[in-house]
Amino acid sequence: MSTNKHRIPDMKNSPAETATGDAELFSNAGDFEHQLPSRRDATIMMVDDEETTIDVVQMFLEDAGYTHCITTTDSTQALSMISELRPDVVLLDLNMPVVSGFDILTHMRSDPNMKHIPVVILTSSTDGKTKLKALELGATDFLGKPVDSSELVLRLRNTLTAKAYQDRLAFYDGLTGLPNRRMFMTRLQRALQRAHHENKNCVVMHINLDRFKQINDTLGHSVGDLLLKLIARRLETSLRPDDMVMAGEALGPHGNLFRIGGDEFTVFIPDIGNVENTTQLAQRILTLLAKPCNVAKQELFLTSSIGIAVFPDDGHDLDTLLKHADIAMSHAKQQGTNTYQFYSKEINARTERRLSLEHQLRKALSRDEISLHYQPKVDFASGQIIGAEALMRWMHRDLGMISPVEFIPIAEETGLITELGAWALHTASVHCKGWHTAGLGALRVAVNVSSQQFRQPGLLQTIEAALREAQLDPKHVVIELTESMIMANPNETVTALRMIKEMGLKLSVDDFGTGYSSLSYLKRFPLDELKVDRSFVKDIPGDADDAAITAAIIVLAHSLGLSVVAEGVETAEQLAFLKNVGCDEYQGYFFSKPLPEPAFVERVKRAQHD
Numbered sequence: 373m374s375t376n377k378h379r380i381p382d383m384k385n386s387p388a389e390t391a392t393g394d395a396e397l398f399s400n401a402g403d404f405e406h407q408l409p410s411r412r413d414a415t416i417m418m419v420d421d422e423e424t425t426i427d428v429v430q431m432f433l434e435d436a437g438y439t440h441c442i443t444t445t446d447s448t449q450a451l452s453m454i455s456e457l458r459p460d461v462v463l464l465d466l467n468m469p470v471v472s473g474f475d476i477l478t479h480m481r482s483d484p485n486m487k488h489i490p491v492v493i494l495t496s497s498t499d500g501k502t503k504l505k506a507l508e509l510g511a512t513d514f515l516g517k518p519v520d521s522s523e524l525v526l527r528l529r530n531t532l533t534a535k536a537y538q539d540r541l542a543f544y545d546g547l548t549g550l551p552n553r554r555m556f557m558t559r560l561q562r563a564l565q566r567a568h569h570e571n572k573n574c575v576v577m578h579i580n581l582d583r584f585k586q587i588n589d590t591l592g593h594s595v596g597d598l599l600l601k602l603i604a605r606r607l608e609t610s611l612r613p614d615d616m617v618m619a620g621e622a623l624g625p626h627g628n629l630f631r632i633g634g635d636e637f638t639v640f641i642p643d644i645g646n647v648e649n650t651t652q653l654a655q656r657i658l659t660l661l662a663k664p665c666n667v668a669k670q671e672l673f674l675t676s677s678i679g680i681a682v683f684p685d686d687g688h689d690l691d692t693l694l695k696h697a698d699i700a701m702s703h704a705k706q707q708g709t710n711t712y713q714f715y716s717k718e719i720n721a722r723t724e725r726r727l728s729l730e731h732q733l734r735k736a737l738s739r740d741e742i743s744l745h746y747q748p749k750v751d752f753a754s755g756q757i758i759g760a761e762a763l764m765r766w767m768h769r770d771l772g773m774i775s776p777v778e779f780i781p782i783a784e785e786t787g788l789i790t791e792l793g794a795w796a797l798h799t800a801s802v803h804c805k806g807w808h809t810a811g812l813g814a815l816r817v818a819v820n821v822s823s824q825q826f827r828q829p830g831l832l833q834t835i836e837a838a839l840r841e842a843q844l845d846p847k848h849v850v851i852e853l854t855e856s857m858i859m860a861n862p863n864e865t866v867t868a869l870r871m872i873k874e875m876g877l878k879l880s881v882d883d884f885g886t887g888y889s890s891l892s893y894l895k896r897f898p899l900d901e902l903k904v905d906r907s908f909v910k911d912i913p914g915d916a917d918d919a920a921i922t923a924a925i926i927v928l929a930h931s932l933g934l935s936v937v938a939e940g941v942e943t944a945e946q947l948a949f950l951k952n953v954g955c956d957e958y959q960g961y962f963f964s965k966p967l968p969e970p971a972f973v974e975r976v977k978r979a980q981h982d
């Protein structure tokens with residue numbers, strides 16, 4: 373008669389941790405042979421309705437040094453026990469009442485959480501059909517009944533070794549030897565639960581190498597691989613448990629370091645103590661990774677960006693924490709790389725809007741949501757409109773008007789600026805030609821060109837094509853470049869500017885006064901016009917300093933043969949002052965806001981009749 377009986381050994385370590393021997397796997401880096409778990413730690417589960425068989429096998433196992441055995445004679449309970457306790461191997465009897473060994477095996481193989489657990493079938497049957505059926509259903513091995521002790525130990529050893537190898541492949545990154553994303557997701561669940569019970573704060577730190585793709589693309593993947601290994605070792609040393617006072621209980625000598633993607637590493641800190649500790653660690657990692665890397669006889673300079681999410685404030689589960697650390701990391705990159713950033717709701721909202729705008733901007737042109745508005749430029753001497761600055765507008769179908777201050781940087785970062793910029797040059801040229809044809813006078817159109825656009829090789833051809841298609845004389849087009857753009861790369865800029873100039877266009881320095889260039893330095897560049905930034909104009913004539921600077925800029929610019937345009941003129945006082953100090957042209961709300969093209973045409977006509 374069989375009694376229904378489960379025996380679960382008293383295990384200090386939870387079975388989930390010992391189940392795959394991962395506690396051990398965690399603790400060894402280096403070559404694979406040394407990373408196999410001590411198989412005596414393995415949890416072995418036995419399902420057999422005959423208690424005597426269980427007793428005999430258990431005795432053999434204990435003699436061989438296996439101390440973690442779970443047994444049951446009740447096959448109806450077997451599946452739930454396996455699912456909950458996740459043994460390293462199951463010894464399974466086939467002939468059992470109600471639920472057979474075949475049933476259990478079939479179930480296990482269709483359950484993603486159990487399908488990788490090896491199953492050794494215990495059978496007294498020598499019948500080939502039974503064996504074949506068990507193999508078909510996914511049995512790993514067979515053991516004849518009555519069980520022979522040496523055969524049992526040998527088959528177990530082989531099965532556990534194969535399992536350890538599989539785990540190694542599944543849970544570790546082959547290149548760096550670090551635990552991988554899967555390990556992160558499965559093993560840290562318990563650490564979070566513990567932190568929850570003990571009311572502690574954990575940290576997920578997401579580290580991404582800056583411009584790693586560029587290195588991979590230019591120097592080749594083998595150099596990239598070496599670099600990743602080197603970075604992994606560096607991170608490991610910076611995270612040594614004894615070095616990490618606040619680390620609390622480290623999960624292993626890797627620190628709690630994972631490689632979760634190509635150039636993405638994650639550090640998990642089970643108990644941060646205080647925020648100061650986290651920022652110190654982040655800073656230390658940044659400094660360490662920014663040191664030059666000697667790889668393949670080259671000295672490479674690399675920086676990284678770090679995003680930080682804190683449990684439980686920034687998320688209750690690993691998925692959310694990882695996602696939020698990732699968002700914070702993207703934000704750190706936008707801040708200019710080589711920096712760290714904590715996750716926050718504001719960052720999240722901003723990042724989400726940004727991602728959504730980025731996505732939508734790709735469709736904006738084809739959806740006809742982009743247009744150009746024109747702000748009149750007025751000549752001080754004659755009071756006439758002599759041209760206009762083209763300013764891009766994005767009328768989003770749901771979000772309404774989006775400022776170029778927001779979407780131009782996105783366009784730059786995503787490369788969409790090439791397309792948008794070419795469209796603006798083309799559209800502005802066509803409009804300008806239209807004004808001429810309509811008899812509005814020899815109006816000029818000014819088009820803003822951003823730094824990305826300026827650096828890309830096809831710019832000259834784009835300008836040339838726009839003018840040709842519009843049949844517009846180049847002398848009517850002004851290209852506006854910001855002061856900081858010109859100064860960022862003066863030597864290359866001079867060459868590019870000369871070529872544009874030779875094509876017959878005019879060149880203007882936008883936002884002058886916000887950078888650090890001196891006027892005499894600008895003499896090197898073939899410029900025609902200088903636009904005094906709105907920040908100076910704003911407080912004149914009241915602010916004596918700004919008034920003096922503006923007056924001086926105008927005098928110096930004239931001495932260099934540049935004409936001066938004042939930006940952002942809003943009041944009659946500003947206008948009077950600027951006229952008095954000899955400014956050549958102005959634009960601003962005082963005369964007119966930027967207008968849709970038809971309204972601009974009307975405005976010019978009205979001015980001509982006044």
Ligand code: C2E
Pocket residue numbers: 747762763764765775776777780793796820821822852882883939940941942959960961962966
């Ligand atoms: P910007 O080239 O310096 O343009 C002048 C900005 O000042 C415009 O802002 C204009 O609407 C605003 N403005 C003009 N008069 C006044 C005034 O009296 N008071 C005040 N408070 N503001 C005034 P907007 O249109 O928002 O454009 C912002 C920036 O976006 C531009 O600065 C330019 O750098 C960039 N941008 C606009 N369109 C384009 C484009 O087609 N291509 C590129 N690359 N950048 C563009």
Ligand code: MG
Pocket residue numbers: 761820852882
């Ligand atoms: Mg401008």
Ligand code: MG
Pocket residue numbers: 882883903905939
């Ligand atoms: Mg400006």
